[in-house]
Amino acid sequence: MKSVDEQLLIPQADYIKLLRPLLPVEAFEPDLNKLVILLLNLIILGLGWAIATYLNQWHTNLLWLYLPLTLIMGNSIIVLLFSSHALLHGSVIKNSRLIHWISLLGLAMWWMPPTLWKAVHNREHHGKTNSLADPDRNYLSKQSNTWGKWIQNQFVPSSEVNPICLAIGMATAWGIHGFRNLTSVLLFNRKDVDYVPAAFTVSARERWAIAQEFLLIFMLHFSIMAYLNFEPIKLVLSYFLPIGIGYAGAMFYIFTNHMLCQMTSINDPLINSVSLKVPKLLDVLHLNFSYHTEHHIFPGINCDYYPVVQKLLQLHYPERLNLLEAGEVWRLLMQTPRHHQNDTTFTDWSGKKFVSCPLSQPMED
Template sequence: MNVIDRERLITQAEYAKQLRPLLPPEAFLSDHSKVWILLINVAILILGWGIADRLPQWNGYFLWLYLPLTLVMGNSVIVLAFSTHEVMHSCAIKNPHLRRIVSLLGWTILWTPPTLWKAVHNREHHNKTNSLHDPDRNYLHEQPKNWGKWIRNLLTPSAEIHPFWLGVGMAHAWGYHTFCNLMSVLLFNDGLTEFPPAAFKVSLKERRAIALEFLVMLGIHLSILTYLGFHPIKLLLSYFLPIWIGYSGAIFYIYTNHLICRMTSINDPLVNSLSIKVPKLFDLLHLNFSYHTEHHIFPGINSDYYPVVQELLQARYADRFNLLDAGEAWRLILQTPRHYKDENTFTDWSGTKSVPCPLSSTDD
């Protein structure tokens, strides 16, 4: 096993260069099954809405029988997030126009225009992970206390969060994150807006595409609501609850990805990212999304091979690799403040606390 200097940050490209020869070639081939998984879960949602349209005919005492389908639909929202995420990273669909259409289907229930996701996630987040310029990082304490920072402080899990707002935040944080970035690029697009953690710019072509995709999504959502007749029971059981469940499940994974990791000026995935251990059933259902550090090293790899990458990381970089049980990661999130005082230290809204990053393993 190679001896690695723990004090030195290593770039994503260096890890990939060392590990790629150790992986089978098929790990980097197109996997069309992820497209089918995406389409199947779109079909599950459509089926759920079709059944929900008949709910007024049910005896009120039996409405609870729809709840298992509500849960299944909520899981489909999670799967759509993760399968579309993988499709947009890979070459499973080579035709860009077809990929955009399929991605639009996958992202619509999550209100995320594909062109926006490609910019904020593929381009900004992956190249600047947990750095000063990453739109997905925690806010800095020194950043202005505007409405964006205030809402994020209110809704994001931390040592200070109220249980009520934690529940509200879990169900709505995905939408709020998308809203901030959407407003930043559509209304301003100057890279200077202060309400997101880190603003970025898109090209005029991308800006137009984002606006068009958002309007298409808005039309689809209005069509769903119209089909359900704006009926309160139909909307609660087949629209709002599945969305709230799905957003909560997806954001649970996303919160563990980076929130308790230190900031880094060099994109070192073993320092600024975290993988979690979940029951195998959830890895099967959610396309191995728990293997997040592995994803940051090889964004385009077939997610079926993330466990192989993890074995290599544990063998070669065990003293650098952040891997925790999901419950332990969540406990640490709820025990730490949610603002960066500096790269290795968290603080609260007032700036009075000073809590070392629980995952700090290196120093610049």
Template sequence: MKSPKNLNTLDKTETPILSEETLIHHSVYVKKLRPLLPSDAFEPNSSKLGLLLINIAILLLGWGIAANLDRWSVYFLWLYLPLAVIMGNSIIVLLFSSHDFMHGSVQKKSRLTYPIAFLGLSMLFMPPTQWKNLHNLVHHNNTNSVADPDRNYLYQQPDTWGKWIQNLFVPSVEVNPLWLIVGMAGSWLVHNFRNLTSVLFFNDKSVDYVPAAFTVSQKDRRTIAFECLGIVGIHLSILFYLEFNPIKVTLAYILPIAIGHAGAMFYIFTNHMGCRMTAINDPLINSMSLRVPKIFDLLHLNFSYHTEHHIFPSINSNYYPMVQELLQIHYPGRMNLIDAGEAWQLLMQTPRHYKDEVTFTESSGTMAVNCSIVEAYKSRS
């Protein structure tokens, strides 16, 4: 096992762990900040629907060009790689724009909401009804608590296949670099597969191979099953269009999906995994926002402002910077806001299981790292 780098340079006692009494509930932030924001911030921004459709068009264009790759000289196939990267970014944008769409910040609910969300999430293999239950209802109401399916596993949880794969794939002090590369491209699929099978096959909170099992109504369960069939149909259609040709499939299907999923997972890994657990839903403590180059905020709809999103899930994402400014004015030094590179370094230098709400440990349970290590990073940024 690798030893944690630079952990001894961080004074883990300089910022005390917050007790449950010092946590602030999400609703308190909302009550404080909502009157300070313009009413326009809470109006749907339909321009992002156009962004979603543009990126679907980019994918269609990429597959159209790929249909002729068998006519290209092998020496020129590398010219397709920049397009594959652009297609990968389009998959990231589809996730983040669909994410905003499902929260109601793009347009008010209409007959178009469902089919657009279905198309937007299909490249992520995510049924929109599953997303509504998992993300909007469960994750946002139980962020980084024992009941959150998106949290790290507890050390005390059984060593199931789900826990083993996550320990193998996710950034941590003990991850193998080669498995981390696989994990960047595959962790979204593993996360999705775990939750889908938990709901479709069992729909019981006793399921132990997910971090936290949740249930859906029988109607939603049937809808999720049909949506899965529809998504499989879309992906099979793409593969048929590419004639199952190994070169076409590799360059225009596998590579863009791998790039897109890896890019999305960079954000998702840092959203909460480096933070402590909280019994009280305090987004400034259980979530993390990143400082990234402005081009990425422009491309990815300000997804780096994740704490801000957890306070106002349905706000127009263009106003996240304003929310951040208000948080820094009214709650100075409280939120987890660090550079993206430091956030990644934090994940790579700490274990990925919770020994308790405020302590990280690794798969063997021999290490004990205070979750407030994020505070030490934050104070140096």
């Protein structure tokens, strides 16, 4: 017999069945504009590195003039993730070979092999969002206190996190996420690996492709640093700082996507995901990534139509949609522990503090 929780959850397929006929046909057609955006941001990074090669000729007092370009490059790194994300969901072009090689370039600054991304994000995360089997979920309090769990406890937003550790975590959490999953599948490829929230496996062919792609990404990063002559000032201003800014900006979105939500045994995007209210400029710059619930219902839709999906959700499911101001979600993240005691309760490292998930849906019929 189903629990009350399961009875009230609505599978993703049911939302699609209701909403798909209400959306225009063009919402599901490829959008080449996102490919142009991806390529433009690759060009921005290239220009930034080209200019950085002359930084050793700048007077020390003038180096601050490069900082606006550092910020622009940091934003380009964010856009490369979000545009590659759309590309790999099939909403940009349909040619699988082109998708693979362009996404390899787009995800290179994120140290993310596209084959690994398709496994961990498209297949595992989207198919099992915020369930026990989701590799992107919070750790459970009952899971072993491994290095992966310790790092999340120390560096992600929570009521216990140290502000300095949080600042470090914003710039490095993506790297830890990638390292955990990469080593899990390349070194072990078993479902009993305990330092990831939920281990998954890939096929032998995928495993080999991931290794090859990671090697290409490593060579690309080495080439960039060599192009900058391994000079510290060039590397700091045009490589490390833009990457840190880009990772921090993207992690703000990623932390707010699901971490505050209750876990669900049935993939119900309105319960296990959050959409943010952000300034319009950020939606323009970041391809409407704030519309995350909408994305989880229709992963392959043109992101320009997420607002249309949101309006339909507000019309048909006004009490279920988690739509909050970005600042409010962040405040709630900073007021709650980060480990799951159960589906609707958070706890801390010690397991002595218990806080109900602030976005838990009422369980009464």
